[in-house]
Amino acid sequence: MTKIGIIGSQGRMGQAIAAAAEAAGVEVAGGVDKDGDVAALAAKADVLIDFSSPGALEGNLDAAMAAGVPVVIGTTGLEERHHWLIDSAAQNIPVLQTGNTSLGVTLLAHLVREAASRLGEDWDIEIVETHHRMKVDAPSGTALLLGEAAAEGRGIALADNSERGRDGITGKRETGTIGFAALRGGTVAGDHSVLFLSDSERLTLSHMAENRSIFAKGALRAAEWVQGKSAGRYTMPEVLGL
Numbered sequence: 001m002t003k004i005g006i007i008g009s010q011g012r013m014g015q016a017i018a019a020a021a022e023a024a025g026v027e028v029a030g031g032v033d034k035d036g037d038v039a040a041l042a043a044k045a046d047v048l049i050d051f052s053s054p055g056a057l058e059g060n061l062d063a064a065m066a067a068g069v070p071v072v073i074g075t076t077g078l079e080e081r082h083h084w085l086i087d088s089a090a091q092n093i094p095v096l097q098t099g100n101t102s103l104g105v106t107l108l109a110h111l112v113r114e115a116a117s118r119l120g121e122d123w124d125i126e127i128v129e130t131h132h133r134m135k136v137d138a139p140s141g142t143a144l145l146l147g148e149a150a151a152e153g154r155g156i157a158l159a160d161n162s163e164r165g166r167d168g169i170t171g172k173r174e175t176g177t178i179g180f181a182a183l184r185g186g187t188v189a190g191d192h193s194v195l196f197l198s199d200s201e202r203l204t205l206s207h208m209a210e211n212r213s214i215f216a217k218g219a220l221r222a223a224e225w226v227q228g229k230s231a232g233r234y235t236m237p238e239v240l241g242l
């Protein structure tokens, strides 16, 4: 059975993962938070699960590589340089990175890609997300994941076609762009909607997380799945067979 090590163990997700592990009978080798000994954790775990902070990523990957253990990365707010680090680590160990470990969002991304590929450029795409007041990054990792899915469906690069944060005299909407809007407040676990807007009709694809257990269960499933895989970078659709 897989023994997991939790990075960010005292955080909201770390605690949700520990609770899900206990419920599922998955052994927890230990956990670390800021200033914790991640190398010692990696040495006693079969898989590391990281829901902490982008600043911790490089050290976490180094510890995982030194111990030869796979990592599931759920941390969001990642920048391009973090993705390079992940690509580089994935040459040595199995790494699964995703902005959302839930089954529902993984399927939603598939539906968004499909809708974007079938609807022409006259359908504007806007992504709206709502999260609790403690969330520190925007747009959410999930919103970006859904944006990537929409861009893939359209056959365009998200980096060259995204509109993040309108304010003031913005000018009219640029055709073909994918817009993002982030709302913060209360204790919302995570709501995401992708809107396709045309001249006389609108299509909305949405997911609402009622609590963090869905992310925790998905992370455990990913950890079980990634153990024993060869080095490489893996995704949630592969884990869930979607």
Ligand SMILES: NC(=O)C1=CN([C@@H]2O[C@H](COP(=O)(O)OP(=O)(O)OC[C@H]3O[C@@H](n4cnc5c(N)ncnc54)[C@H](OP(=O)(O)O)[C@@H]3O)[C@@H](O)[C@H]2O)C=CC1
Pocket (backbone or CB within 6 Å): 007, 008, 009, 010, 011, 012, 013, 014, 032, 033, 034, 035, 036, 051, 052, 053, 055, 056, 073, 074, 075, 076, 077, 098, 099, 100, 101, 102, 141, 215
């Ligand atoms: N992929 C997914 O499905 C999901 C992803 N997330 C993402 O997971 C991350 C964590 O979310 P959440 O649990 O709500 O956040 P919290 O702030 O509640 O928890 C983060 C934890 O990480 C710890 N931490 C911070 N820096 C380090 C470090 N350098 N090394 C080790 N641990 C560190 C914090 O410790 P300390 O308090 O000591 O600083 C804290 O315990 C976020 O990026 C969030 O967006 C969240 C839900 C689902």
Ligand SMILES: O=C(O)C1=N[C@H](C(=O)O)C[C@H](O)C1
Pocket (backbone or CB within 6 Å): 076, 077, 099, 100, 131, 135, 139, 140, 141, 142, 143, 189, 190, 191
């Ligand atoms: O910080 C959170 O809480 C969440 N973060 C992830 C994200 O950025 O998309 C996933 C989920 O929406 C909750």
